Amino acid sequence: MESNNPYEAPASFAVDAQRDTTRPLFRTGAIYIATFMGSTLAGGWVLAMNHEALGQPGLARKARWSGxxxxxxxxxxxxxxxxxxxxxxxxxxxxxxxxxxxxxxxxGDAIAVRLAAGLPMRSNWAAAGIGLLCGLAQLAALGLIALTAIYGFGVEL
Known part of the structure; x- marks a missing residue:
């Protein structure tokens, strides 16, 4: 705030999140849906997609690896x-x-700012689809590990 106008809106660090309105974000509810359906793998993937939309590739990579x-x-x-x-x-x-x-x-702040501004958000169904695909991939991996343990190494359950 460079002027002494008491009615001027305060500057916010999250305002730059509105700069690129062509790439919408997932809502927090959508992130939780993806995590619920596909564990932290899906949650990390959706978080990474939001970070990429915000122009934060380092945090996106960190979110994917963490998930x-x-x-x-x-x-x-x-x-x-x-x-x-x-x-x-x-x-x-x-x-x-x-x-x-x-x-x-x-x-989290960028999502709140975009919701308050009425900017478009990504579909919860897309997050559910990502969660479902990640869940199925993990189920297939667990099945493969179990079958390898049983038939390859003779492990009895």
């Missing part, structure tokens, strides 16, 4: 922990991790 590493760790953990543990015990930490990512990066 992949977290998904691999979750798969390994699912093989090591007892079968009696409910699925919610795996789901809640993933949603909390995505929530923390949104709080620690400027993406």
């Amino acid at each position: 992949l590493v977290a998904s691999l760790a979750l798969m390994a953990l699912s093989f090591l922990l007892p079968w009696q543990i409910p699925g919610v015990a795996y789901l809640v930490p993933q949603l909390l991790a995505v929530s923390q990512w949104l709080k620690k990066t400027p993406q």
Whole structure:
């Protein structure tokens, strides 16, 4: 604020998120839908797509790798922990991790600014599709690992 006008709107660091209106973002709800359906792999992918739309390729790469590493760790953990543990015990930490990512990066503020400005957002169905595809890919990978363990190494369940 360069003038002494008390009625002038304050400057915001998130205003530059409105600069490129041709590339809409996913809403936070869509990010949670993708994470719910396809674990942190899908959540990280959708977060990365938002970062790319905001012109943050470094954060996009970090989001993709974080989602992949977290998904691999979750798969390994699912093989090591007892079968009696409910699925919610795996789901809640993933949603909390995505929530923390949104709080620690400027993406959450950029989404809020775009929603308040009425700018176009990406479809929740697209996020659900990404989540479904990532979930199916992980299910196929787990099946392949299980079949390899059973038929290749003679592991008994």
